[in-house]
Structure formats: C-alpha cells, structure tokens
Amino acid sequence: DTGVSQDPRHKITKRGQNVTFRCDPISEHNRLYWYRQTLGQGPEFLTYFQNEAQLEKSRLLSDRFSAERPKGSFSTLEIQRTEQGDSAMYLCASSLEAGSYEQYFGPGTRLTVT
C-alpha cells in the first residue's frame, strides 16, 4: 500500500465555481478525516467518517461544503460557490485503531481561488 493519496494535488479555480477533491485512504483504514490548513497555521479539523458514516462536522464546514464517503472507501470533499477565503491546503487522513492518535495524512490538495 502506498499510503493516503489525494487528487488533484493543485487546483486553481475562479470565485463562484464548484470544486471537488478526492481522497483514497489506506485500504484497511475505516476512519477518514478532512482538515484544512492555511499558510502559517496548523491544520484545522473539518469532518470525520467511520466507514461510510459521517460522525463529526466542524462549524468551519459551512453549508457550501459537503463530504461523502460512499461504501466506506474513498471520500470526496466538494466546495460549492468557492470564495477567496477557501484558498488553503485540504488534507485527508486515515486511521485504523480506535483511540489511537496516529493518523496517516495524504499530501494534500492546494486550492487557489482567484
């Protein structure tokens, strides 16, 4: 297994457009997380899935954001009507063990909204 992968690695879009990012976790990991990171800051938690169930959402996740994990495998994060403030690195992570703080992060998708 090559670890967590994310696609695309970079996305430039115009304000008002919709974008969708994909995350493929490590295959046996049933927990999947999305984070957002802006320059000079640590990652901020957005949402968490256990298998296909979305169990936690941050207040940072406005109604323009939606995440899915059909069949409990890959996940998608969609941002509708993008704003310049959405420009950030979007990180996906996965984990296996309950109660462990060890999460495996992907390389991220860097979004630039112009």
Added chain:
Amino acid sequence: LAKTTQPISMDSYEGQEVNITCSHNNIATNDYITWYQQFPSQGPRFIIQGYKTKVTNEVASLFIPADRKSSTLSLPRVSLSDTAVYYCLVGLILTGGGNKLTFGTGTQLKVEL
C-alpha cells in the same frame, strides 16, 4: 478542549539533542499527548504519543511529568532533515473512536550545519 502552548521557533545544529516543551495546563484525565512533524508541502506525520512518564521510539522520546501539564519532545542528534514544524496536540476522542486532532501553530525547528 485542552489548549497547547509551544515556542514559535527553535534553532539547533547537527548532532545536537533538541528538546521542545509544550504546556497544556487544562489537559483532561483521559487525554493523550501526541506530537506530529510537518515538512513544507506535505501532510503532518505522527511522531510519538504518550499518557504519562516517558515514551521512546526509534525517532524520539516524550517526557511527561506527573501533573501532565506539560510535555517535552526530545530529538536525539538532529540532522538537517529534521528541519520541520513540530506540533504538540492533545486530542479529543470522537464517537466511534476517532480522534479530532487540534493543531496549534507549532514550533518551527531549524537545524544548521
């Protein structure tokens, strides 16, 4: 949710031991302390996790005093490749056993020759 405080930056030289201290005065009884490392344009990488006393793995040691209000990450004999941002976290356990990692701004470690 316990807040963490750590130095913004540290400088060191190759071969030296580096100790990064983090304070977490409001840590809860069930909270674990975790450290992550992040290189530019990469996702964070788990380094070590502990609850109390001392934990050691192949890359680092974690020292936690009895009151658990602080912790120290120790990196033995650093090299240039250890230049990175180091985050101290006190995580929150979520429904189903997942963990909501709360990152601060981290400590930028710069290692020079």
